[in-house]
Amino acid sequence: MKNTFVHKEQLEKIAAQFPTPFYLYDEKGIRENVRKLQKAFAWNSGFREYFAVKATPNPEILRIMKEEGCGVDCSSLTELMLSDAVGFHGHHIMFSSNETPPEEFVLAQKLGALINLDDFTHIDFLKETAGIPETICCRFNPGGTFQISNAIMDTPGESKYGFTREQLEEGFVKLKELGAKRFGIHAFLASNTTDDGYYPTLAGILFRTAVEIYRKTGIGISFINLSGGVGIPYRPEQKPADIEKIGEGVRKAYEEILVPAGLNDVAIFTELGRFMLGxxxxxxxxxxxxxxxxxxxxxxxxxxxxxxxxxxxxxxxxxxxxxxxxxxxxxxxxxxxxxxxxxxxxxxxxxxxxxxxxxxxxxxxxxxxxxxxxxxxxxxxxxxxxxxxxxxxxxxxxxxxxxxxxxxxxxxxxxxxxxx
Missing domain, CATH: 2.40.37.10 (Lyase, Ornithine Decarboxylase; Chain A, domain 1)
Structure with missing residues (x-):
């Protein structure tokens, strides 16, 4: 059994005013959940949640997120326009797109968004269309299969997204030569998992990658975006993800991998949609x-x-x-x-x-x-x-x-x- 956040008498009054079908969102639940996430990652001074606009692209929902201190993750021209209209600007916008039309990079650059490149060839494309910003992010695809608790969650090797490991390193060097000064890594390897080990495992992969790149090229990573993937229990018998435990797992990996390498000021980002609103x-x-x-x-x-x-x-x-x-x-x-x-x-x-x-x-x-x-x-x-x-x-x-x-x-x- 699942509880509703509205009771029968309330819903009947609402339905008398607004004909069914309709969507109904719970402001109280949304705000409480945002604060729970932020508390779980409060150990990281640079932490920011970039709410995935594609999940629920409504101005009022975005305003709630903005009031709670979140940024937005956009993946299209209209999502950028919507976020801009609500009042998100600069590095409060993350632009993660693929097969991106030139006008979308142009608008992202105009808004000062953090641009997350999906492919090595997009470096030259971005240079030609909008220019290389001082802060840039690249999406990493480690290939192969991704496993947690002996269960395959996803197969990155079959995904259309991201740089290979070799391209990632080469890409950062090239971007630095083109004027970039601050760098970020992003990856999305699982979808809708409630396994508390997902984020810590992914964080370990990205943290080790950041250390390897730093030692080999001297390029320090300023932020690491764990993206989305943390899911919700759709069935009543399913166990929900424990965001406090997840945050603690990422903190432990951070202190074990990044801090000893001298990368102790890396900001952690997330871009959750389903977990935040589902x-x-x-x-x-x-x-x-x-x-x-x-x-x-x-x-x-x-x-x-x-x-x-x-x-x-x-x-x-x-x-x-x-x-x-x-x-x-x-x-x-x-x-x-x-x-x-x-x-x-x-x-x-x-x-x-x-x-x-x-x-x-x-x-x-x-x-x-x-x-x-x-x-x-x-x-x-x-x-x-x-x-x-x-x-x-x-x-x-x-x-x-x-x-x-x-x-x-x-x-x-x-x-x-x-x-x-």
């Missing part, structure tokens, strides 16, 4: 149909266009039927949306309480990579986003799309003139 957002939908054929189906007013992860990855998202939290889960359902695709299912053969038309369903852990992955297949429209504020009021932070939005890019044809 549990603090949900998709709220309403049961509108039931179907009894070879299986039992409950049709809801949300679909994969609102939350893609179950259809795309077969991902599990826990579902609470509001008001029936303590009822026996004695009905087996597929919870489905309205797309003309048979994978448009939020749950398959899920044991749940009896669901009646009109029941509100909360789909948990949708705060990251939920609304941001929405799309318009079948002409379905993206849902509203709401913020449950600390004082228990609700703020509309993104309105639901309308048919006018859907047709806006066709209005030049004169077939769909805007209506008052």
């Amino acid at each position: 549990p603090y957002g949900c998709l709220v939908t309403k049961a509108i149909h039931e179907k009894h054929i070879y299986k039992e189906y409950i049709g809801v007013d949300a679909c994969a266009a609102n939350l893609l992860r179950p259809a795309m990855y077969g991902a599990y998202h826990h579902i609470t039927v509001m008001g029936k939290e303590n009822a026996p889960c004695d009905h087996k359902y597929d919870i489905v949306g309205s797309l003309c695709e048979n994978n448009d299912k939020f749950a398959i053969d899920r044991m749940l309480p009896k669901i009646d038309r009109g029941d509100l369903l909360v789909i948990h852990d949708a705060g990251a990579h939920g609304h941001s992955m929405g799309y318009n297949y079948n002409g379905r429209l993206r849902s509203a986003e709401l913020l449950l504020k600390e004082d228990a009021t609700v703020q509309l932070i993104r309105r639901a799309e309308t048919p006018a939005d859907y047709f806006a890019t066709l209005d030049f044809l004169g077939l769909f003139p805007p209506k008052d």
